[in-house]
Amino acid sequence: MGKAVTSKVLVAVRSVMIDCNLKLTPRLGELLLRNYAGIQLYQEVRDLVTRVEREGVLTPISAVLALRATIGTGDLDAALVQVKKLAALLRTSISGDAPAAAPKSIMQQLIAVAAQKSALPRLLQELYNCRLCTSWSLETVLAECVKVHDGPTLNALEAFATAHGLEFTGLAYAHLIRGADSAADAQRHFEAACKDGVVVEELLLAAVDTAIFRGDAVLAQTILQHLNTLGKSAQVAVAVIRLAVAGPLRGDNIEGTILDLYDKHLAGANILMDQQMGQFLVNSALHHGRMDIVTRLMAVAEDSQQHALLKSLGSQNRLGHARDVFNVCPEPSTSLYNSLLEACNASRDVRAAECVMKEATSKGLADVVTYNTMVKAYLQCGDLVRLRATVEAMRSQGGDLAPNCVTFNELIGATIRTNSEGVWALMNEMRSCGVSPNQVTCCILLKNIQPNSRSSDVEKTFAVVNALEDMDEVL
Numbered sequence: 001m002g003k004a005v006t007s008k009v010l011v012a013v014r015s016v017m018i019d020c021n022l023k024l025t026p027r028l029g030e031l032l033l034r035n036y037a038g039i040q041l042y043q044e045v046r047d048l049v050t051r052v053e054r055e056g057v058l059t060p061i062s063a064v065l066a067l068r069a070t071i072g073t074g075d076l077d078a079a080l081v082q083v084k085k086l087a088a089l090l091r092t093s094i095s096g097d098a099p100a101a102a103p104k105s106i107m108q109q110l111i112a113v114a115a116q117k118s119a120l121p122r123l124l125q126e127l128y129n130c131r132l133c134t135s136w137s138l139e140t141v142l143a144e145c146v147k148v149h150d151g152p153t154l155n156a157l158e159a160f161a162t163a164h165g166l167e168f169t170g171l172a173y174a175h176l177i178r179g180a181d182s183a184a185d186a187q188r189h190f191e192a193a194c195k196d197g198v199v200v201e202e203l204l205l206a207a208v209d210t211a212i213f214r215g216d217a218v219l220a221q222t223i224l225q226h227l228n229t230l231g232k233s234a235q236v237a238v239a240v241i242r243l244a245v246a247g248p249l250r251g252d253n254i255e256g257t258i259l260d261l262y263d264k265h266l267a268g269a270n271i272l273m274d275q276q277m278g279q280f281l282v283n284s285a286l287h288h289g290r291m292d293i294v295t296r297l298m299a300v301a302e303d304s305q306q307h308a309l310l311k312s313l314g315s316q317n318r319l320g321h322a323r324d325v326f327n328v329c330p331e332p333s334t335s336l337y338n339s340l341l342e343a344c345n346a347s348r349d350v351r352a353a354e355c356v357m358k359e360a361t362s363k364g365l366a367d368v369v370t371y372n373t374m375v376k377a378y379l380q381c382g383d384l385v386r387l388r389a390t391v392e393a394m395r396s397q398g399g400d401l402a403p404n405c406v407t408f409n410e411l412i413g414a415t416i417r418t419n420s421e422g423v424w425a426l427m428n429e430m431r432s433c434g435v436s437p438n439q440v441t442c443c444i445l446l447k448n449i450q451p452n453s454r455s456s457d458v459e460k461t462f463a464v465v466n467a468l469e470d471m472d473e474v475l
Helices: 007-019 026-038 042-054 060-072 076-085 087-094 101-116 120-129 135-147 151-163 170-178 183-196 201-214 217-225 228-232 234-245 254-266 275-287 291-300 303-315 319-327 334-346 350-362 368-381 384-397 405-415 420-432 439-447 455-474
Strands: none
Touching: 007 026, 026 042, 026 060, 042 060, 060 076, 060 087, 060 101, 076 087, 076 101, 076 120, 101 120, 101 135, 120 135, 120 151, 135 151, 135 170, 151 170, 170 183, 170 201, 183 201, 183 217, 201 217, 201 234, 217 234, 217 254, 228 234, 228 254, 234 254, 234 275, 254 275, 254 291, 275 291, 275 303, 275 319, 291 319, 303 319, 303 334, 319 334, 334 350, 334 368, 350 368, 368 384, 368 405, 384 405, 405 420, 405 439, 420 455, 439 455
């Protein structure tokens, strides 16, 4: 039996079982329950559960399937009856802090139904009575309550859990902090978590969000006192920077505050994982001459984060700072040189670009992208002599450094507005290099066709387009 089973097939199976006097086995019971539930035959599910219980073949899987079917009806009362009946078997499935995926999903659905009916305290009581109230189930109940913004119910759940000695994990305290009615309550929950020794990443993130939302400087300072090694967590470190940029630690000297936070609590964390906060920290360090901080940030940053920072500095016309950052990257690579070249182009500093190109070439780190970026640099400043020299250098070296479609598309795009004959000369050179036009080439040519375009240019353009379409059809 599988996903395509219909009610007719299930009736036939039951008929065969009766005719052949087949006993209901644990595995057969599971299969029948799964398929009845799958096509929403809930009455049949209830009847079958009664039978498997009676015949002593109820398994933990059957118990979970039965509960799932009942929850599917949205009937909380019936679901709680099932919970009571199947408590012993369910206990096996959801015991521990990390229950298996299927039972966990079932319990989440049950908790969601209870939340919809404003019955989370009742559900927690039933789970406690059935000895199903694990630390995970308490976390999930609290999370659902926070999701629906029900402060009074959250307070009632906290009171119940405290009165019955239930364990508050770091995640449970995090939910209480996010749902706290006041800054004082948030502070109380955070201090309780610290006292219980359950300071985890999610707790700190919840506390930071709450401190920023409420503008609570007291909570912010308390957070700083309990960062410990978690200050090295990238997410926590970014959140702490936000306390100074947009939160209650913001003062007259934001940059000084940020640098002080980094020195005391966050050194070694990859804060560049968040582009906005990471660049805020880098800018502060650069403005204050703290290249030691920039060096530490680059040492733990991913390649993509280093590239993004260089390009951003270039787009802000801060080429000097981009070079400073590049110089402290632990392993200069081809892609880093290319990003620095892009920063030079963004700043329209062709002489700086030439220096970077020379350095990359001398270290054997220049690739075709490096050369194409230099082609773009010379196009920007109109230096056709050096432009042609660069292309010739690419042709002479050949292989992976030979001019490619990007090279010629840059040249064609720069030439087409002023020299149509020059465009077709470039097209001929393109073919002589063994490079075929692509869709970008066709777009450049087509966009330049105007009512006053020469008929020969139009004919040549459509010949290129048609040739490309024919090739696409072959492929």
